Amino acid sequence: MNKTSETMNDWGAMIPRSPAVKHVPVWQSEMARAITDPQELLGLLALDPELLSAGAARDFPLKVPRSFLARMEKGNPHDPLLRQVLPIGAELLPQSGYKKDPLQELEAMPVNGLLHKYQGRALLTITGACGIHCRYCFRRHFPYAETNPSRDQWHSALEYLRRHPEISEVLLSGGDPLSMNDRHLTELVSRLERISHIKRLRIHTRLAVVLPERIDGQLLRWLGATSLQTVVVVHVNHANEINHEVIQAMHKLRRANVSLLNQSVLLRGVNDDATILAELSERLFEANVLPYYLHQLDRVQGAAHFEVEDNRALEIMAELHAALPGYLVPRLCREEPGAPGKTIIQGVRSY
Ligand SMILES: *Cc1c(COP(=O)(O)O)cnc(C)c1O
Ligand code: SF4
Numbered sequence: 001m002n003k004t005s006e007t008m009n010d011w012g013a014m015i016p017r018s019p020a021v022k023h024v025p026v027w028q029s030e031m032a033r034a035i036t037d038p039q040e041l042l043g044l045l046a047l048d049p050e051l052l053s054a055g056a057a058r059d060f061p062l063k064v065p066r067s068f069l070a071r072m073e074k075g076n077p078h079d080p081l082l083r084q085v086l087p088i089g090a091e092l093l094p095q096s097g098y099k100k101d102p103l104q105e106l107e108a109m110p111v112n113g114l115l116h117k118y119q120g121r122a123l124l125t126i127t128g129a130c131g132i133h134c135r136y137c138f139r140r141h142f143p144y145a146e147t148n149p150s151r152d153q154w155h156s157a158l159e160y161l162r163r164h165p166e167i168s169e170v171l172l173s174g175g176d177p178l179s180m181n182d183r184h185l186t187e188l189v190s191r192l193e194r195i196s197h198i199k200r201l202r203i204h205t206r207l208a209v210v211l212p213e214r215i216d217g218q219l220l221r222w223l224g225a226t227s228l229q230t231v232v233v234v235h236v237n238h239a240n241e242i243n244h245e246v247i248q249a250m251h252k253l254r255r256a257n258v259s260l261l262n263q264s265v266l267l268r269g270v271n272d273d274a275t276i277l278a279e280l281s282e283r284l285f286e287a288n289v290l291p292y293y294l295h296q297l298d299r300v301q302g303a304a305h306f307e308v309e310d311n312r313a314l315e316i317m318a319e320l321h322a323a324l325p326g327y328l329v330p331r332l333c334r335e336e337p338g339a340p341g342k343t344i345i346q347g348v349r350s351y
Contacts, residue, residue, distance in 0.1 A: 236264060
């Protein structure tokens with residue numbers, strides 16, 4: 001029994017158990033080796049075991065790839081990468097206005113696994129698995145088990161896309177769509193290619209950054225070969241996440257003709273500072289990635305301690321605007337149920 005098939009909770013990331021299949025891509029074995037034991041994490045970082053909340057870890061388990069851990073600073077309990085993944089007691093405090101499904105996504109799902117909220121684009125949640133568990137994630141309570149399409153259920157999502165000629169862009173999301181193996185991804189993409197009104201494929205992934213080994217030859221082959229125009233939107237919140245391997249991975253994607261964008265979440269104690277965000281933009285550009293959105297977090301239960309007030313966020317934006325060329329300034333936004341797109345947050349004063 002291989003370790004991966006024990007630990008992955010969806011079929012997309014599973015490795016066939018047949019002894020005939022020997023080749024396991026590096027990223028899959030690295031995903032299986034991710035740290036899930038909080039005491040191991042704190043031990044490796046030489047930190048006090050008391051920092052952890054076992055209750056919070058039960059609520060949403062810890063998961064960190066080892067290569068992401070290597071980008072953290074030892075002995076620093078305030079490390080901005082650590083804060084994104086460590087379960088702490090503050091998550092368990094009840095906060096009014098913070099809900100389990102803040103986006104009411106289940107209502108926007110016309111068929112299993114497909115969200116069609118905005119004109120011209122539809123989003124497929126093709127897997128519930130992620131390479132890392134981010135404490136502020138609105139999906140921490142999302143009932144994926146019920147809403148992930150198994151392969152037969154792709155049928156109804158694809159049928160929906162065929163019946164809606166106004167949809168020209170398909171977003172792959174999750175979970176992390178790149179936690180699904182390339183064989184399944186290739187099959188899905190070839191089925192999308194056969195729908196003539198679909199022009200663009202957009203992949204929203206954090207795995208490409210937290211585990212840059214994911215951008216391997218197999219992935220680049222099908223991404224480079226698809227007839228769809230492709231966009232990869234990565235998710236980076238702090239410049240320290242971008243090491244040499246990430247830069248190399250992004251360059252490989254560029255060479256495969258993929259457009260690269262980044263979205264971040266504005267997080268108290270991680271990146272709520274103009275200097276930190278300016279450094280992030282500069283570092284992203286070194287990796288060939290343009291900043292796209294800076295999200296105000298979704299008000300999900302357990303994430304209130306990360307919130308940055310809109311007034312403060314607008315101050316940070318004004319400083320960013322003064323410090324950077326326009327193309328390195330992300331758009332501050334939030335998602336509001338029922339809105340026709342992301343809501344851009346702008347101050348009354350002009351800057
Ligand atoms: C965010 C989102 C999109 C993409 O919005 P863009 O503004 O085009 O980036 C599409 N569909 C859903 C359901 C979304 O949540
Ligand atoms: S969906 Fe994205 S933000 Fe949420 S846990 Fe997975 S990688 Fe993190």
